[in-house]
Amino acid sequence: xxxxxxxxxxxxxGYDSFRASQRDIVNCVTGGQDALVIxxxxxGKSLCYQIPALARTGVGxxxxxxxxxxxxxVSALKELGVNAGYLNSxxxxxxxxxxxxxxxxxxxxxxxxxPERLIQERTLALLHDAEIALFAIDEAHCVAQWGxxxxxxxxxxxVLHNQFPKVPRIALTATADERTRAEIIERLRLENxxxxxxxxxxxxxxxxxxxxxxxxxxxxxxxKDEQQxxxxxxxxxxxxxxxxxxxxxxxxxxxxxxxxAGLPASVRQQNQSRFLREDNxxxxxxxxxxMGIDKPDVRFVCHLDMPKSVEAxxxxxxxxxxxxxxxxxxxxxxxxxxxxxRQMTENSDGSEMFKRQEQHRLNAMLGLCEVxxxxxxxxxxxxxxxxxxxxxxCDNCDSPPDTWDAxxxxxxxxxxxxRSGQRFGASHVIAILRGSDNEKIRTCGHxxxxxxxxxxxxxxxxxxSVFRQLIASGLLAVDTAGYGALQxxxxxxxxxxxxxxxxxxxxxxxxxxATQRKPT
Ligand code: ADP
Ligand code: ZN
Numbered sequence: 001x002x003x004x005x006x007x008x009x010x011x012x013x014g015y016d017s018f019r020a021s022q023r024d025i026v027n028c029v030t031g032g033q034d035a036l037v038i039x040x041x042x043x044g045k046s047l048c049y050q051i052p053a054l055a056r057t058g059v060g061x062x063x064x065x066x067x068x069x070x071x072x073x074v075s076a077l078k079e080l081g082v083n084a085g086y087l088n089s090x091x092x093x094x095x096x097x098x099x100x101x102x103x104x105x106x107x108x109x110x111x112x113x114x115p116e117r118l119i120q121e122r123t124l125a126l127l128h129d130a131e132i133a134l135f136a137i138d139e140a141h142c143v144a145q146w147g148x149x150x151x152x153x154x155x156x157x158x159v160l161h162n163q164f165p166k167v168p169r170i171a172l173t174a175t176a177d178e179r180t181r182a183e184i185i186e187r188l189r190l191e192n193x194x195x196x197x198x199x200x201x202x203x204x205x206x207x208x209x210x211x212x213x214x215x216x217x218x219x220x221x222x223x224k225d226e227q228q229x230x231x232x233x234x235x236x237x238x239x240x241x242x243x244x245x246x247x248x249x250x251x252x253x254x255x256x257x258x259x260x261a262g263l264p265a266s267v268r269q270q271n272q273s274r275f276l277r278e279d280n281x282x283x284x285x286x287x288x289x290x291m292g293i294d295k296p297d298v299r300f301v302c303h304l305d306m307p308k309s310v311e312a313x314x315x316x317x318x319x320x321x322x323x324x325x326x327x328x329x330x331x332x333x334x335x336x337x338x339x340x341x342r343q344m345t346e347n348s349d350g351s352e353m354f355k356r357q358e359q360h361r362l363n364a365m366l367g368l369c370e371v372x373x374x375x376x377x378x379x380x381x382x383x384x385x386x387x388x389x390x391x392x393x394c395d396n397c398d399s400p401p402d403t404w405d406a407x408x409x410x411x412x413x414x415x416x417x418x419r420s421g422q423r424f425g426a427s428h429v430i431a432i433l434r435g436s437d438n439e440k441i442r443t444c445g446h447x448x449x450x451x452x453x454x455x456x457x458x459x460x461x462x463x464x465s466v467f468r469q470l471i472a473s474g475l476l477a478v479d480t481a482g483y484g485a486l487q488x489x490x491x492x493x494x495x496x497x498x499x500x501x502x503x504x505x506x507x508x509x510x511x512x513x514a515t516q517r518k519p520t
Pocket of ligand 2: 374390395
């Protein structure tokens with residue numbers, strides 16, 4: 001216990017100065033206190049426990065669920081001259097034996113341990129034999145039962161408090177909402193921890209959310225016009241779409257690599273390390289990719305499908321621009337996304353309460369997509385940060401969307417849903433509204449409905465925009481039995497009774513940033 005935290009920062013890690021909150025956090029933990037750290041991805045959480053681990057005597061024990069990344073983290077530390085090791089299920093007996101001895105003898109500065117391993121009697125006994133500098137609990141939101149990264153083993157981590165009451169603990173996460181924070185404090189027994197919550201703004205990321213019309217064309221235009229030669233991540237909902245998109249991008253001349261949980265571990269490993277080490281690589285991935293990925297110069301993150309919550313959107317887009325340079329987060333979303341996500345949530349195995357929470361989370365995400373004001377203001381407000389002025393670095397700030405009085409159109413749409421029996425999806429209802437002649441319409445006799453052909457003044461695309469916004473705002477519900485039939489909700493009443501007008505966002509023709517921005 002010789003060097004000061006600043007010495008360690010300078011000489012071991014080679015950085016000049018601490019970032020905003022790092023200094024206070026490091027001092028708190030080095031002084032022996034518990035800390036709860038909430039910091040966006042890329043904010044610099046690792047140093048918050050690595051430096052106290054070195055500044056204090058004994059071994060720093062880091063609990064991390066990311067077995068795949070432990071080896072990388074440990075070899076990075078070793079390169080800096082830190083004596084680090086890890087314990088997880090991938091190691092052979094000899095290595096485990098050596099690492100355990102090194103912990104017992106006090107040789108190791110830091111050890112990464114998977115949660116399921118840490119809570120084993122054998123490991124706890126080992127730690128009782130050793131001198132421990134601190135416990136760091138990384139990705140602490142995994143303890144939240146309602147969150148999507150929940151790990152049952154995290155619930156048992158209260159043993160650290162119960163069995164090692166004198167050892168300081170630091171829990172870290174990028175998930176910021178109140179509930180998760182409260183659950184971390186309660187489950188990990190961090191009532192006495194000092195809380196450090198850092199700003200969530202990522203000012204260098206340009207947020208852009210567009211209607212998905214011709215996704216491949218939109219993507220291609222974005223990559224060619226703005227991202228030539230850059231590294232980026234493209235997220236898709238399904239494995240099949242990941243593979244198709246990666247193959248197609250390669251045909252278009254890009255270095256695109258697929259990544260999803262269905263690929264052999266060796267392929268995943270190889271694609272991930274190529275992405276980390278080479279320039280000009282695009283990773284096409286499911287959300288399986290990215291937890292803990294640290295590549296500073298990711299210039300863009302593109303979502304070809306809508307994430308299911310604002311937290312997920314923020315985490316995933318947060319992988320862009322960790323180096324602080326201008327970066328872009330592009331999301332393409334459409335009617336199908338909403339219908340699909342609503343159904344997925346409803347048909348999941350969760351309890352009723354879980355489903356309701358998931359629907360609320362999805363609604364917040366839809367709100368972000370449909371908002372006509374500054375996106376960053378909405379995004380930050382969601383995490384409890386107020387931003388007094390519009391940001392000037394999102395698509396809505398660049399060119400504010402038009403709105404139009406959609407009251408009449410909405411009334412037509414709702415009554416057409418009602419007249420056709422609330423048994424059909426948007427495409428069929430739109431066909432009725434536009435007076436289309438197709439077999440389904442004739443078979444169902446829908447050409448005789450009073451609403452047949454009453455909506456010719458709007459194009460199919462315009463109607464799709466209306467229906468998307470009706471579903472997003474909860475005026476129409478999606479039947480979850482599987483066919484996506486639309487149904488009226490209670491909220492429709494005032495509109496049907498002529499008591500309420502409704503303004504809607506006018507979807508812009510798809511533009512790239514280059515054409516959108518006025519020359520300065
Ligand atoms: P997080 O875990 O919060 O996502 P990391 O700990 O991986 O973030 O840090 C993100 C990046 O910022 C890393 O490349 C890291 O080396 C760098 N970094 C962290 N703290 C500092 C600092 N004080 N000075 C310079 N670079 C830093
Ligand atoms: Zn803005």
